[in-house]
Amino acid sequence: MTDTLSTATDEKAPPQTPRQRSAARMADAAGGRLRWLVLKIVMLAIVDAVALYAVFVLFLHNEWLVLTLVTAVTILVNWIYFSRKQIPAKYLTPGIILLVVFQIFTLSYTAYIGLTNYGTGHNGSKDQAIASLMRSSLVRVEDSPTFDVTVVERVGELGLLVTDPTDGEASLGTNLKPLEPVDATMEGGKAVAVDGWTTLTFADVLARSNEVEELAVPYTDDPNDGAIRTQDGQKGYLYTSTLVYDASADTMTDTTTGTVYTDDGEGAFTSESGEQLLPGWQVFVGFDNFVRALTDTTIRGPLLAVTAWTFVFAIVSVATTFFLGLLLAMLFQNTRMRFKNGYRIMLILPYAFPAFLSALIWAGMMNKSFGFINQVLLGGAEIGWLTDPWIAKFSVLLVNLWLGFPYMFLVCMGALQGIPEEVNEAGVMDGASPWQIFRRIKLPLLLVTVTPLLIASFAFNFNNFNLIYMLTGGGPRFEDTAIPAGHTDLLISMVYKVAFTGQNRDYGLASAFTILIFIVVAVIAVISFRKTKALEELN
Amino acid sequence: MKVNKKSWLALGGLAVASIVLAGCAGSANDAGSTDEGDATSTLTVWVDSERVDALKGAADAYSEKTGVKVDLVGKDTGKIKDDFIQQAPTGKGPDVVMGAHDWLGELSTNGVVAPIELGDTAGDYLPVALQASTYEGTTYMLPYAVENIAILRNADIIPEPATSFDDMIAKGQAAGLTSPFVVQQGVEGDPYHLYPFQTAFGAPVFGTDAEGNYDPADLQIGNEGGFQFATWLGAQGAAGNVNTDVDGDIAKTKFTEGEAAFWLTGPWNVGVATDAGINVAIDPIPSPTDAAAQPFAGVKGFFVSSESDNKVAANDFLVNYIGTEDVQLELFKAGNVLPALTAAADTAAADPIIAGFQTVGADAVPMPAIPAMGAVWQYWGIAEAAIINGADPTATWQKLTDDVSAAIK
Numbered sequence: 001m002t003d004t005l006s007t008a009t010d011e012k013a014p015p016q017t018p019r020q021r022s023a024a025r026m027a028d029a030a031g032g033r034l035r036w037l038v039l040k041i042v043m044l045a046i047v048d049a050v051a052l053y054a055v056f057v058l059f060l061h062n063e064w065l066v067l068t069l070v071t072a073v074t075i076l077v078n079w080i081y082f083s084r085k086q087i088p089a090k091y092l093t094p095g096i097i098l099l100v101v102f103q104i105f106t107l108s109y110t111a112y113i114g115l116t117n118y119g120t121g122h123n124g125s126k127d128q129a130i131a132s133l134m135r136s137s138l139v140r141v142e143d144s145p146t147f148d149v150t151v152v153e154r155v156g157e158l159g160l161l162v163t164d165p166t167d168g169e170a171s172l173g174t175n176l177k178p179l180e181p182v183d184a185t186m187e188g189g190k191a192v193a194v195d196g197w198t199t200l201t202f203a204d205v206l207a208r209s210n211e212v213e214e215l216a217v218p219y220t221d222d223p224n225d226g227a228i229r230t231q232d233g234q235k236g237y238l239y240t241s242t243l244v245y246d247a248s249a250d251t252m253t254d255t256t257t258g259t260v261y262t263d264d265g266e267g268a269f270t271s272e273s274g275e276q277l278l279p280g281w282q283v284f285v286g287f288d289n290f291v292r293a294l295t296d297t298t299i300r301g302p303l304l305a306v307t308a309w310t311f312v313f314a315i316v317s318v319a320t321t322f323f324l325g326l327l328l329a330m331l332f333q334n335t336r337m338r339f340k341n342g343y344r345i346m347l348i349l350p351y352a353f354p355a356f357l358s359a360l361i362w363a364g365m366m367n368k369s370f371g372f373i374n375q376v377l378l379g380g381a382e383i384g385w386l387t388d389p390w391i392a393k394f395s396v397l398l399v400n401l402w403l404g405f406p407y408m409f410l411v412c413m414g415a416l417q418g419i420p421e422e423v424n425e426a427g428v429m430d431g432a433s434p435w436q437i438f439r440r441i442k443l444p445l446l447l448v449t450v451t452p453l454l455i456a457s458f459a460f461n462f463n464n465f466n467l468i469y470m471l472t473g474g475g476p477r478f479e480d481t482a483i484p485a486g487h488t489d490l491l492i493s494m495v496y497k498v499a500f501t502g503q504n505r506d507y508g509l510a511s512a513f514t515i516l517i518f519i520v521v522a523v524i525a526v527i528s529f530r531k532t533k534a535l536e537e538l539n
Numbered sequence: 540m541k542v543n544k545k546s547w548l549a550l551g552g553l554a555v556a557s558i559v560l561a562g563c564a565g566s567a568n569d570a571g572s573t574d575e576g577d578a579t580s581t582l583t584v585w586v587d588s589e590r591v592d593a594l595k596g597a598a599d600a601y602s603e604k605t606g607v608k609v610d611l612v613g614k615d616t617g618k619i620k621d622d623f624i625q626q627a628p629t630g631k632g633p634d635v636v637m638g639a640h641d642w643l644g645e646l647s648t649n650g651v652v653a654p655i656e657l658g659d660t661a662g663d664y665l666p667v668a669l670q671a672s673t674y675e676g677t678t679y680m681l682p683y684a685v686e687n688i689a690i691l692r693n694a695d696i697i698p699e700p701a702t703s704f705d706d707m708i709a710k711g712q713a714a715g716l717t718s719p720f721v722v723q724q725g726v727e728g729d730p731y732h733l734y735p736f737q738t739a740f741g742a743p744v745f746g747t748d749a750e751g752n753y754d755p756a757d758l759q760i761g762n763e764g765g766f767q768f769a770t771w772l773g774a775q776g777a778a779g780n781v782n783t784d785v786d787g788d789i790a791k792t793k794f795t796e797g798e799a800a801f802w803l804t805g806p807w808n809v810g811v812a813t814d815a816g817i818n819v820a821i822d823p824i825p826s827p828t829d830a831a832a833q834p835f836a837g838v839k840g841f842f843v844s845s846e847s848d849n850k851v852a853a854n855d856f857l858v859n860y861i862g863t864e865d866v867q868l869e870l871f872k873a874g875n876v877l878p879a880l881t882a883a884a885d886t887a888a889a890d891p892i893i894a895g896f897q898t899v900g901a902d903a904v905p906m907p908a909i910p911a912m913g914a915v916w917q918y919w920g921i922a923e924a925a926i927i928n929g930a931d932p933t934a935t936w937q938k939l940t941d942d943v944s945a946a947i948k
Contacts, residue, residue, distance in 0.1 A: 120910075121648045123624060123650060123651065124627070124649070124650060128845070129650050131650075131845070132650030132651075135845065136647065136677050146658045146659050202605060205851055206580070206852050209850055209851045209852065212851050213850050213851065231655070231656050231850065231851065231858075232854040232855040232858060233851050234855070278910075279647075279648055279649055367786075367789075368784045370784055370785075386726060387726050387783070387928075472726075473727075475726045475727060477921045479925075479938075502913055502917065503644065503912065503913030
């Protein structure tokens, strides 16, 4: 044992020449490069596999444009990472793809919707709207019987073999040929087959579902007598249509009243008196939604009120939480304070609960008749914490203060610790009062660190949907507006209501609002960050 | 390495490609939907998640009989309608969707549902179910359940049904209860739950035409009865019998803890009450007038997508299968809501609770599904909430009427 061990050490020992040392270094480096290369290949293989799957799916759905783009991106990504030269691109590519997918695409798509009339009644394409109108205009002829029908076929053409329920006679017709009596094979009183035609099985009927649905066999030569249609391939009914579509003139005519509806360019067939046939379809309406948001008085009123309140809410929320947090943080700096950890845990508690849950609990506590605050704390006072317009605003700010100050407290504590004690001592030496030291020295130093966080907090509160949705639901409602907004609604919760509540959705208008919000937040962010830079340069 | 012009161009190309890559998930393509090989043999049905199991048996039996595979997809109740409206036009939606009749106006206005011909079976359904499934003279829904509110009475506290609204309050007070009667409201009111009292004053929202369809041009909410109702509601608010601070949860707690003996609510809350050990009886809604208090009826059913490539199978599955007594009873067992098929409803009414709701439902009127109703809901609740909280009933009701008629125009 000892022998082998000693020989091993002996072999390991020989002194290396400089040449050997450099060779070892190169081998090492090559090994490292190999590891990276393997990792790179594995990662790219995953990307390529996903892309290949996507291409396969897209191919099945005939999505040629997307397929081409996916292929192009994949090839590009492979090229970038296998190339020895594209070093900046290697770092930028993942970030840019994510930026495009999650930010630019979302924003562009929202902007696009904002320029359309997408919403209730304008949901699909024009073809779909016409098909839907035609279907719903079918009226069953009054007192007409139920016909037993059999779907039959001859050289690709479908026909209906109809049994008249009154006399049991069989007749046959197609889309083009009205019903004519035929000699048919009967089975249980129902005509099931006729010479020269193949009877379709149920599976065949299902396979040609669309054709069967389109099958309308004229009852007689007179089109006003209606046509027999079947929905399930077994029973047929006699229908007349109240609408006629003229493809060349692009008009719909109501046969009962004679009213002509024309495409008004706004996504619906409209009569001269302005009556619209719905469903309509989606069209590009340009800046109509933006114009409406800013000029329609029933929308502009609430929009302005909500915008003003959104700013007040965001600014006051940031200010109150920041100053309360700062105050508490400064108290904690006092070395004479005892039980610091216990207090700290209590202060951070609100931060530890999910915000929407806290808001929900607050909503319960603030109930006018049964809430804890009125019942227990105020001895049965009936204060409308959430129902009076002004008090509701105050409640929202109060709850947000409760939810938000722990964060500011933590941030300020960190920032205050970063300010050297010498600054304080220098101030004292120069005879400054504690307030002057705080106001002139500590606060500016603090703001340099904290301002970006305040801006982020402003942006967060500007869109603080959770709190509003769970606490007041935006209420109390404005009483006479065209959109269901309320006194405590923020822009974001108003957008939600316009787009996703009630029976008349307006995705176009909601998207227009969203773009307006985006512009406001972006402008504020840009201005604020410029200001921050100026602050930094001061130091 | 410098970032040269070429690499920026490359990145730009990448960016564009990714946009479309992200968009492909939601993009519409009509060409794609027609050539799916298995489209004819699979029927996609969107169902409330809780009812997937109830339909499973029927779906399997139908597959066995016809060879058509029925693919039941459980969807979140709250999202099913919006998802359907958004996906149907892309051709990627389901063939059949389960829903409620008051969606009809919205679905039909968006053109996403196809008519259903019930034919001779139409007469087999409860009249209210049939009426609710029809929109502007066309039937779009195969109904399977009828739901309406009624009075849940705590029979241990009050053994006898109340004869009128005042009698109900008096009985409860005699039993020593501070709030004998609870009904769910909220800061924005809840007109659905107050509607029986409004109809008792002879003020429906819309008048009906000869065929029983709601006529949006005939707004009835502001008739004389409407103002009488508003005055009555103001008095009830002042007396504390109706309170906007009572939301669904508070009403539930008060009833299950025995603080209230009468609870105006629907079958969906019966289970909660019986689980809490309350001896529940179902009574007609005590009217504040001599006329009957008619609640809204909500009818549940199935719609066929207008973009389905499988309409024949879809119609066959609904009309000739879901419309049978066995399947309706099976759905009843899962939801405990009165079946829409008369024969199934009579069988289900062996349960006294269901029988109670059926009796009340005989007076029920379908909730209007016309889009004009959206304009009513928008103002209705807040006006009622204001009146309950002491606003002048006449002026507030007049404003409601004006706002609604302006919005409908």
